[in-house]
Amino acid sequence: MGATVLLAHGSGGLMARELLEGLFLRHLGDSELHALEDAAVLDPVDGRLALTTDSYVVQPLFFPGGDIGKLAVCGTVNDLAMRGAVPLYLTVGFILEEGLPMDDLERVVASLAATAREADVRIVAGDTKVVGRGAADRLFVNTAGAGIVPPGIQISARNARPGDQVLVNGAVGDHGLAIMTQRHGLRFESPIQSDCAPLSGLVQAMLTACPSVHVLRDATRGGLAAVLNEIAGQSRVGITVHEGAIVIHEAVAAACEVLGLDPLYAANEGKLVAIVPGDAATTVLDVMRAHPLGAEAAIIGEIETAHPGAVVLRTAFGTQRLLDMPAGELLPRIC
Amino acid sequence: MNQGFRAQAFRDPAAAQRLIDAAKGAARKPIAIMEFCGGHTHAIMRYGLRDALAPEIRLLSGPGCPVCVTDDSDIDLAIALGKHPDITVATFGDMVRVPGTGGSLADARAQGASVEIVYSALDALDLARAHPDTNVVMLGIGFETTAPTIAAAVRAAAEEGLTNFFLLSLHKTTPPAMRAILDGGEVHVDGVLGPGHVTAITGADAWHFLPVEYGVPCAVSGFEPLDILLSVRDLAVAMTERRPAVINAYRRGVTAGGNAVARQLMAEVFRSSDARWRGLGVIPASGLDLAPAYAAYDARHRFSVEAAVSAGPSAEARGCRCGDVLRGVIAPPECPLFGRACTPTRPIGPCMVSAEGACAAHYRYGRSLS
Numbered sequence: 001m002g003a004t005v006l007l008a009h010g011s012g013g014l015m016a017r018e019l020l021e022g023l024f025l026r027h028l029g030d031s032e033l034h035a036l037e038d039a040a041v042l043d044p045v046d047g048r049l050a051l052t053t054d055s056y057v058v059q060p061l062f063f064p065g066g067d068i069g070k071l072a073v074c075g076t077v078n079d080l081a082m083r084g085a086v087p088l089y090l091t092v093g094f095i096l097e098e099g100l101p102m103d104d105l106e107r108v109v110a111s112l113a114a115t116a117r118e119a120d121v122r123i124v125a126g127d128t129k130v131v132g133r134g135a136a137d138r139l140f141v142n143t144a145g146a147g148i149v150p151p152g153i154q155i156s157a158r159n160a161r162p163g164d165q166v167l168v169n170g171a172v173g174d175h176g177l178a179i180m181t182q183r184h185g186l187r188f189e190s191p192i193q194s195d196c197a198p199l200s201g202l203v204q205a206m207l208t209a210c211p212s213v214h215v216l217r218d219a220t221r222g223g224l225a226a227v228l229n230e231i232a233g234q235s236r237v238g239i240t241v242h243e244g245a246i247v248i249h250e251a252v253a254a255a256c257e258v259l260g261l262d263p264l265y266a267a268n269e270g271k272l273v274a275i276v277p278g279d280a281a282t283t284v285l286d287v288m289r290a291h292p293l294g295a296e297a298a299i300i301g302e303i304e305t306a307h308p309g310a311v312v313l314r315t316a317f318g319t320q321r322l323l324d325m326p327a328g329e330l331l332p333r334i335c
Numbered sequence: 336m337n338q339g340f341r342a343q344a345f346r347d348p349a350a351a352q353r354l355i356d357a358a359k360g361a362a363r364k365p366i367a368i369m370e371f372c373g374g375h376t377h378a379i380m381r382y383g384l385r386d387a388l389a390p391e392i393r394l395l396s397g398p399g400c401p402v403c404v405t406d407d408s409d410i411d412l413a414i415a416l417g418k419h420p421d422i423t424v425a426t427f428g429d430m431v432r433v434p435g436t437g438g439s440l441a442d443a444r445a446q447g448a449s450v451e452i453v454y455s456a457l458d459a460l461d462l463a464r465a466h467p468d469t470n471v472v473m474l475g476i477g478f479e480t481t482a483p484t485i486a487a488a489v490r491a492a493a494e495e496g497l498t499n500f501f502l503l504s505l506h507k508t509t510p511p512a513m514r515a516i517l518d519g520g521e522v523h524v525d526g527v528l529g530p531g532h533v534t535a536i537t538g539a540d541a542w543h544f545l546p547v548e549y550g551v552p553c554a555v556s557g558f559e560p561l562d563i564l565l566s567v568r569d570l571a572v573a574m575t576e577r578r579p580a581v582i583n584a585y586r587r588g589v590t591a592g593g594n595a596v597a598r599q600l601m602a603e604v605f606r607s608s609d610a611r612w613r614g615l616g617v618i619p620a621s622g623l624d625l626a627p628a629y630a631a632y633d634a635r636h637r638f639s640v641e642a643a644v645s646a647g648p649s650a651e652a653r654g655c656r657c658g659d660v661l662r663g664v665i666a667p668p669e670c671p672l673f674g675r676a677c678t679p680t681r682p683i684g685p686c687m688v689s690a691e692g693a694c695a696a697h698y699r700y701g702r703s704l705s
Binding site: 185319 | 560699
């Protein structure tokens with residue numbers, strides 16, 4: 001198969017076949033995929049179908065706590081879970097840059113397959129393209145996902161109501177700072193690990209305990225601050241969050257001090273914001289804390305009628321200020 | 336990061352209130368303190384210290400944002416370099432969004448100029464190594480804090496014999512700018528909050544001219560709220576007792592003599608030059624050009640690129656008052672564009688672009704809920 005990906009691997013000829021059978025199908029074992037048909041034909045499903053797609057272009061491809069393959073499964077599974085759906089199927093499309101080491105591709109595919117098994121989701125269709133050097137940055141992945149929303153579940157960013165409580169399933173900023181510190185060559189005694197994880201299991205446990213969860217959002221790009229602002233805007237409510245209640249790992253806080261960044265704006269890949277009726281908050285919190293991906297869950301704020309559309313942060317310093325939408329990408333300070 | 340440093344210990348609300356009360360109590364008359372550094376402006380706004388200290392103590396933002404003080408003409412030159420077919424411009428990220436006279440590096444990149452964002456000068460070196468057929472020009476932006484790492488990259492390029500790595504040095508040094516503001520006499524400054532990171536390199540002695548020549552005390556400060564409040568209190572006491580001095584209120588980071596290794600490196604690679612500052616004009620001996628021994632790495636020498644003639648009105652022509660903000664003449668909300676035509680998403684002037692800019696800090700933390 002060779003040590004690097006060549007343009008011929010995308011030709012549709014014998015080398016493409018070799019790459020498919022020698023690498024992709026060895027890791028991805030679903031019978032629909034192995035049938036090598038033009039489309040997967042799936043059993044009828046009972047209930048409302050949730051459908052989503054996302055593309056993954058992260059650099060570096062490998063980072064502490066994850067890689068682009070794991071991310072490509074988690075991101076799409078989590079988008080389904082944030083509507084209350086039980087994820088069932090994924091499709092995967094790879095765009096490979098000529099010259100990509102075959103070992104790197106194999107690591108990514110193996111990780112993607114392992115994460116899909118962990119999330120209990122079937123990869124039923126796929127595609128690979130190879131582009132010339134410089135036309136892509138090593139490896140891009142697109143995944144699309146489908147799932148079923150159980151009856152009675154109505155989750156939407158428009159559903160936050162005054163009196164609701166705001167919960168997060170753990171510490172924020174880990175993924176963003178894992179990537180950022182690796183790019184910067186900043187070393188800590190134990191490197192900051194990305195929180196990249198499929199949240200569908202946690203969400204199903206939460207919804208079993210409290211089917212009336214109003215809003216779920218994963219706090220990816222833009223971090224906690226962006227998600228809270230989106231919810232405040234879409235639900236036309238005010239949100240107040242308490243800085244002291246937000247969990248931030250010590251290494252993340254330290255790295256943010258060095259780089260001049262705010263962890264509330266840093267990306268997460270395994271953190272969700274849940275907005276639940278006030279009387280259900282402690283029940284949901286207990287369920288979250290009992291799950292491995294929610295051990296550090298906390299109630300961080302509440303929904304209000306005042307200041308609709310705005311998020312107010314009550315600081316640990318005793319002051320309060322607007323927690324704004326991030327304006328652009330996170331950039332370390334120069335001075 | 337110092338061993339054992341715990342940020343929360345420097346954010347204790349009760350200790351902060353005691354320092355605020357002590358500072359206000361020490362001020363016999365209303366006093367004005369200029370914080371030189373954009374990092375200080377950011378922390379002051381984030382923790383609401385400006386309001387907490389008013390009206391007895393007024394905090395004025397100074398020119399300490401490296402991106403903000405970069406002149407239009409220098410940005411135009413960087414853009415012209417990026418449009419050159421054989422050149423890739425490597426720059427810190429904040430810089431790409433700052434408008435020159437006819438657009439920003441980001442605009443130029445969208446039109447095909449080769450502009451790469453790097454996180455350090457060493458990344459730019461890697462870029463040059465990985466692309467031997469491309470000339471990589473690093474934009475040297477920053478004060479004494481970043482200049483040593485850029486100097487290290489230039490020296491590494493020389494030692495390695497890299498022939499495709501160049502520097503466009505737009506570096507500036509801070510004491511001459513502080514002097515220019517005081518000489519200008521537009522703003523009354525009773526005391527100066529000295530930049531902690533800069534002074535970690537230069538040493539606190541670099542600010543002795545403030546008390547000696549101007550009778551203005553200077554407190555070198557860290558960036559946590561209690562660091563800043565401690566410095567403000569010490570300044571208020573020094574003013575009241577009429578004992579101007581340089582006070583080192585950031586002993587965990589700053590010494591009298593500074594970082595000898597970094598200063599030696601800067602002395603070897605750079606030489607002092609005149610520099611044009613946005614809002615302040617040309618300030619003698621406030622810039623850092625490459626020393627003659629490193630002239631081969633100077634992008635200005637190597638490439639005879641003329642900055643393109645303006646394609647549109649400059650920020651100033653559109654009503655931007657960044658120059659006045661950088662001299663402390665007005666506070667950001669006094670600019671008619673602030674928060675209306677000029678926001679972090681659609682900035683007109685550099686002080687709204689950079690995370691260290693005074694306008695960005697005021698916009699992000701200073702707006703009320705009404």
